[in-house]
Amino acid sequence: MPETTLLIKPVSNMCNMRCEYCFYADVSKHRAAASFGVMSEKTREALIRKALVYADGACTFGFQGGEPTLAGLDFFERFIELTKKYNANRIKTAFTLQTNGLLIDDDWARFLKRNNFLTGVSIDAYLDLHNAARRGEDGKGTHARGVKAAVVLSKHGADFNVLSVVTRYMVRHPDKTYGFYKKNNFRYIQFITCLDALENRGDASFAPRDVDYGNFLCRVFDLWYVDYMARDYTSIRMFDNYLQILTGRPPENCAMAGVCHAYPLIEADGSVYPCDFYAVDGYLLGNIAEKSFAELMGGEAAETYMIPSRQSDPACEGCEYRYICRGGCRRDREPLTNGVLPLNHYCAAYKQFFDHALPRLRQIAAMQRR
16 A cells, blocks of 8 residues: 555536646546536545545645636535544645635635645746636636735745746746746746647647757756755756656656556546546546545556556667656657657657756755765
8 A cells, every 4th residue: 555646626627717728628528528517525535535545654635627626615624524534544644736826815825724735826927928828717817816826825824836837938938937936936836848639749739849848948947056056946846856866766746757657536526547637538447436546546447557658669768868857758758659658749858958957957966965
């Protein structure tokens, strides 16, 4: 029984925004049922009870959407109560929330602080960039509301980071992007590369091009490195994970592990999938109402999902950066060709980045080891 991290969709793909690049809206189109509504009390209770039986040492409950706060604060209050009720083994529990921030107010912030949630607020850096893709149901930009959510969380001392989707527009402005975080004193940043459609590579007008993405990573690293050496540290998840690898620790980001493991995504109806990028009918593992997590994670469907990532393109195996790059996320290596994943679509960008940054990453890793 492992330490366990669950991704939970309490309201399925329901959302109060209409982001043009939303990957889960695309994923939902590839299912017989696009949305499963709001998670019931029965499903919630089964999920919590079985997770706490399965997990060993620690269990993290992560809430995503859609927009998970649409479930309402009462949903989350009850979730905490049930977690305490069923935690007979007294394992360590943790909670995360990924939100667009539109509903975050003082009550939400107090709850998140009180229950030690780590909240990710989606803000695509500066105003024009964010509002180009992230609009509300009324068609208006949401940048000010996202920043306001971060301010409210900060006021109440609730831990949060900022998640930004890296688009082909963002990569043209690395200085302005990094400058936005510094100006607003956002010290914990996650970059998420915009995804193409699940079945049609190249369909997403927002996904960055390879060479532009490489240039962006190199420039942001240069800015980050200057600050790091000046002891003005900003956490950028990608760089932090590379440093973990260089200091002999496993990366916490599954995309950098090199091999996929079933990373359970629980939809609102209790359906379980191996990853939120693959929450489609063909990858369904089963339902939490009918099976234990041990059965779901150890079953044939989970094994079938994991097999392709264990095989690498020969060019990847022979690459000098294989030990730190590890091929990247499976989603960036689709589609399968004769059951084998090709090179990462951003392979050239990562090579460019490591050529540029690896000596200084090694320097910092040596400093950290000392």
